[in-house]
Amino acid sequence: MIRDFVYLKATTIKEALDLLEQYKDDYKIICGGQSLLILMRQGLVVPKNLIDIKSVKELSYINFKPKEGLKIGATTTHREIEKSSLIKKHYPVLADMEENLASVQTRNWGTIGGNLAHGDPAGDPGPIFIALNASVKMANRERERTIPLEEFFADYFETTLEEGELLIEVQLPTIPPRTATVYEKFNIIKNDQGIVSVAASITMDDDHVSCKDARIVLGAAAATPVRAKKAEQLLRGHKLDNGLLEKIGKMAFEEADPVTDIHATEEYRRHLVKALTKRMVRKAWEQAKTIA
Amino acid sequence: MEKQLLRLTVNNEYHELYIKPKKLLVEVLRDELGLTGTKRGCNTGACCACTVLLNGVTAKSCSVLAVQADGAEVTTVEGLADGGKLSPLQRSFLDHGAYQCGFCTSGMLMSATALLNENKNPKKEQIKEAIHGNICRCTGYNSIIRAIKAVVEGRYKEEK
Numbered sequence: 001m002i003r004d005f006v007y008l009k010a011t012t013i014k015e016a017l018d019l020l021e022q023y024k025d026d027y028k029i030i031c032g033g034q035s036l037l038i039l040m041r042q043g044l045v046v047p048k049n050l051i052d053i054k055s056v057k058e059l060s061y062i063n064f065k066p067k068e069g070l071k072i073g074a075t076t077t078h079r080e081i082e083k084s085s086l087i088k089k090h091y092p093v094l095a096d097m098e099e100n101l102a103s104v105q106t107r108n109w110g111t112i113g114g115n116l117a118h119g120d121p122a123g124d125p126g127p128i129f130i131a132l133n134a135s136v137k138m139a140n141r142e143r144e145r146t147i148p149l150e151e152f153f154a155d156y157f158e159t160t161l162e163e164g165e166l167l168i169e170v171q172l173p174t175i176p177p178r179t180a181t182v183y184e185k186f187n188i189i190k191n192d193q194g195i196v197s198v199a200a201s202i203t204m205d206d207d208h209v210s211c212k213d214a215r216i217v218l219g220a221a222a223a224t225p226v227r228a229k230k231a232e233q234l235l236r237g238h239k240l241d242n243g244l245l246e247k248i249g250k251m252a253f254e255e256a257d258p259v260t261d262i263h264a265t266e267e268y269r270r271h272l273v274k275a276l277t278k279r280m281v282r283k284a285w286e287q288a289k290t291i292a
Numbered sequence: 293m294e295k296q297l298l299r300l301t302v303n304n305e306y307h308e309l310y311i312k313p314k315k316l317l318v319e320v321l322r323d324e325l326g327l328t329g330t331k332r333g334c335n336t337g338a339c340c341a342c343t344v345l346l347n348g349v350t351a352k353s354c355s356v357l358a359v360q361a362d363g364a365e366v367t368t369v370e371g372l373a374d375g376g377k378l379s380p381l382q383r384s385f386l387d388h389g390a391y392q393c394g395f396c397t398s399g400m401l402m403s404a405t406a407l408l409n410e411n412k413n414p415k416k417e418q419i420k421e422a423i424h425g426n427i428c429r430c431t432g433y434n435s436i437i438r439a440i441k442a443v444v445e446g447r448y449k450e451e452k
Contacts, residue, residue, distance in 0.1 A: 007296060007313035007359050030357070037316075037355050038337055050313070054360055079349070103425020104403065105340055108349040109356060191424055 002040050009052045013166070016053050017141045020164045023049040029166070030054070031075055034102075034110035035118040059113070059168065064090055070172040074113025082107060091132070091172065093181045097124050100191050113167045116149070119157045119224070122193040126153065126225035127217040128183045129170060131199035137168040146171070153224035178204040178212075180287030182280050185219065186272050195264045196220050196272035198252075200280035202235070202288045211235045216248075216281065221256040221273050228252040231277065240285045245278050252277035298362055302327065303371030317361050318342045318353035321368060329369040329398050333427075340425040343399035344368050350406045352425075369398035372405060380448035381405060381440065388439035392430035399426045404440045414444060 008023065010016035020027065028047035030036050031054050039045040053059065059075040064086045072081065081087055082098035101107060101124045115125050116136065126149070134149040138161060147160070149170070154160050161167060175181070181201040185194025197219035205212040214235040216228040231251040238244060258269035295310040302325060309324055321327045321344070330353055333341030337355040344353045345367035372379040381404050384390070391397040400423055407414055407422035414422070419440050428436065442448060 002314040002316075004312065004314055007357075009359075030360075033357060033360065034337065034355055037357070041336070052357075052360060099421075103340060103352075104406075104422060105343055105350045105352045105425050106337070106355075109346075109351050 001043075002037070003043070003046050005047050005050045007050050007052065009055060011055045011057075013056060013058055013139070013168070016051065016056055016166055017139065017164070019051045020166060021141050023051065024163045027051050029117070031114040032077065032110040033114070034106050035114065035120065053166070054111075062086055066174065069174045072112055072170045072172075074117075074167045074169060075111050076113075078102075078107035078110050078112065078115070079104070081112060091175070093128060093132075093183055094125075097128050097183055100124070100185070102191055112170060116152065116170070117159055117161060117167050119153055119155075119159045120193075121153070121156060121222060121224050122197070122220035123225075124183075124185065124194070124197065124219070127197055127199040127219040128181070129172065130217045130225055130227065131181050131183070131201040131215045132172050132175070133201075133215070135171045137171060138162075138165045139168050140164045140166070144168070150225075150227065155223045176203050176213075178206075178208065178288055178291050180284045180291060182283045182287065184276055184280060186276060194220050196258070196269050196276060198273065198276035198280045200277070200284040202281070202284040204288045204291075208289060210237060210239050211285075212237075214281075216252060216277060218252065218256055218273055218277075221258045221269060223257070226255070226257075228255045228273075228277065230255055235281070240281070245282060248281055249274040249278040296359055298358055300358075300361060300363075301365045303367060311358055313357065313359045315358045316354055317344070317346075317351075317356045317358045317366070320358040321353060321366070327368050327370050331395055331398055333395065333399075339396075339399075339427040340403070341396050341399045341427070343402040343426065345402055345406055348406075348409065350403055367402070367405075369401055372401060374451075377451040379405070380443045380450060381408070384439040384442045384448045385436070388435050388442065390432065390436040390439035391428075392432050396426055396428045396430075400428070400436055404436075404443075407440070408443065412444075416441065419444075 026048040029051050059073040061073040062084050063071045088095045136152050137146045183199040185197035199217040201215040203213040214232045231248045253270050253274040256273040258266050260266045300307050321330050331341040333339040342353040403423045
C-alpha cells in the first residue's frame with residue numbers, strides 16, 4: 001500500500017527547482033515512476049512530498065550535433081530514444097539496448113533521467129553510457145554542474161545528486177573514429193534486467209592493428225556500474241589475441257565486486273563477468289577493425 | 293490527505309473526480325469508474341494485465357499515479373468495441389481461442405491494439421515484441437499471436 005504524500009507538479013525547470021528548494025527537507029522526485037512506484041508500494045521509499053516533473057517538456061529532447069555529440073533531456077522516455085532516427089544512426093548500440101529494456105509499456109512511460117537517478121547497478125543505460133564516455137548535467141536554483149556519469153553513481157540506489165538538485169541531461173561526446181561499442185546482458189527471460197551486463201568500447205590505433213583506447217564497464221557486478229580499469233589497461237597499446245583476451249577476462253573477474261542475491265551467487269556473477277567481458281571485447285575488437 | 297481534482301477522458305467520456313494523490317490509475321478506473329475490464333494482476337508492474345492506452349500508447353495502469361494522468365485520454369478494453377460491435381482484434385481473439393482463463397486478455401488486446409495503431413503490417417517478431425511484457429500464465433501465447441496475425445492479414449475488417 002502506498003502511503004499518503006503531498007503531490008506537487010512542476011511544468012517548467014524553474015518551477016521544479018523552486019519546489020525542490022522549498023521542500024528540500026523531505027521530497028522525492030517522480031517522473032515516469034516505473035521504478036519509484038515499486039519502491040513506494042513496498043514501503044521502502046516513503047516521501048512526504050512527491051515532486052512530479054513528468055510534464056516538464058523543456059527536459060524532453062534528443063539533440064545531436066556532429067562536433068558536440070548527443071544531448072538527451074532527463075524526461076525523454078526510453079521509447080523516444082529507441083525510436084529516434086538520430087540515435088539509430090549515430091549511436092545504434094543505444095537503440096539496441098532500449099529495445100531490450102523491459103516491456104513496451106515501461107519504455108513508453110519510463111524516462112532516461114529517472115532510470116539514472118534511480119541508481120540501480122543492474123540498469124541497462126548506465127554501463128553503455130559510461131562506455132560511451134557520458135556526462136550528466138545537474139542544476140539547482142543557483143548553478144549548473146556537469147560531471148562524468150561514472151561519478152554520478154555513489155552506491156546501491158544512491159547517486160551524488162545533492163538536495164535541491166535536478167538531473168537535466170545526459171551528454172555523449174561524438175564517437176571517436178575507429179571505435180566500436182557493444183553491450184550484452186545475461187538474463188533468463190528476454191528484456192529482464194541483466195544478472196550481469198558488460199559494455200565494451202574499443203578504439204583502434206591509426207594503424208588498425210593495436211588498441212588505442214578501451215572502456216569496459218560492468219553492470220550488476222558491484223554497488224554501481226563500474227569500469228574494469230585494470231582490464232582496460234591490459235588492452236591499451238596492444239594487439240588482441242586469445243592469450244590477452246583470457247587475461248582481460250580474468251582481470252575483470254578480479255575487479256568485479258558482486259553480491260549474492262536471489263538471482264545469482266557472487267561466484268556465478270564473477271564467472272559471468274569473465275565470460276561476457278571476453279565476448280564483448282572480442283566483438284568490439286572485430287567491429288572496430290573494420291571501421292575505416 | 294487532501295483530495296485532488298482529476299480530469300480524465302476515458303473511452304471518449306469526460307470525467308472529473310476528486311482522488312487522493314496516492315491512487316493508482318488502475319484503482320481509479322476499476323474502483324471509481326467501475327471499469328473492471330482492466331485487470332489488476334501482479335500489482336508490481338511485472339505482468340501487464342492492467343495495460344491501458346494512455347494518450348495513445350500503452351501504459352501499465354498499476355504503475356502510473358492517476359494524478360499524473362490528469363488531462364489525459366485513456367482507452368480501456370471497454371473502449372474497443374464500437375456500439376456493441378467488437379473490434380477486429382476482439383473477434384479474432386474469440387475465433388482463435390486466444391485465452392483460457394481470460395485474465396490477461398484485456399491487457400493483450402490493448403497491447404495488440406497499440407501495435408496495430410502504430411504499424412499496420414507487423415512481422416511475427418514485432419507482434420511477439422509488442423506483447424512481450426504481457427504475461428499469460430495459461431501460456432496460450434501461440435493462439436494469441438495467431439489471432440493478431442489474422443487481423444494483420446486482413447481477415448477481420450472493422451464492422452460497419
